[in-house]
Amino acid sequence: MSYSTDEKIIKDIINELKLLGRVSYHPNVISFYGVTKEFENLRKEAHEFFEQGKFLKALELFEAILKNCQLSPEDQESATAWDLSRSRGFENFNELIMALRKNTMLTSLDLGSNELGPFGVKLLSEELCKNTTLTSLILKDNNLGSKGAEVLCKNTSLTSLDLDSNKLGSKGGKALASALCKNTTRTSLNFENNNLGSEGGNALADALCNNSTLTSLNLRYNNLGSEGGKALADALYSKISLK
DSSP states (O other): OOHHHHHHHHHOOOOOOOHHOOOOOSHHHHHHTTHHHHHHHHHHHHHHHHHHTHHHHHHHHHHHHHSSOOOOOOHHHHHHHEEEEETTTTTTHHHHHHHHHHSSSSSSEEEOOOOOOHHEEEEEEEEHHTTTTEEEEOSSOOOOHHHHHHHHOOOSSSSSSEESOOOHHHHHHHHHHHHHOOOOSSSEEESSSSSHHHHHHEEEEEEEEOOSOOOEOOOOOOOOHHHHHHHHHHHHHTTTTTT
16 A cells, blocks of 8 residues: 555545544444444554554544544553553654654653663653653663763653663762752652662652652662662651652
């Protein structure tokens, strides 16, 4: 199927759905509207584009489905929560960046184990600064290092951020701690296995004393030492809401 044919089919289906306004899953209503085949094709096309890494096209179709159709819970999750972990998002990363630029419905994105590195996360962070729809981001095991941590500090719309196993080190920990002091949206952070050390632990302890929104924090396997551990224990003592 050619690119132009793909585009024509997508536009035809979306235009028909817009005219209908709403599609019910009740068999009689679907039969009356006569769009069973078109709607199923739309769903199928969206999933196929997603699996092929054609994220812009997938996004367009998912948005049309969300706007014009009554969805099952499975369709709702497919449209708003994308799992591109384990190298599924790296090959077509530029396409994903363009999709995020136009995103109005994607709220959760899993890019774990994609070896994005500092440069990849810099590109991602630049789009996240403009995108206020995405609220949950998983970047586990992407070799971000301290430089990757520093560029992520600019985003303010994410409520949940998972940076498990990214070699952030004490420098990355201090950068994230500094951002946490100013952030009023973040509620969940996972810094597991990042060798933050006592310096990172102390910086996070200071940040916790000035943050009122965080409710979940994972700091396992970070070599915090007795000094960093004590500072965090003292800070956590006053944070009743933190888990």
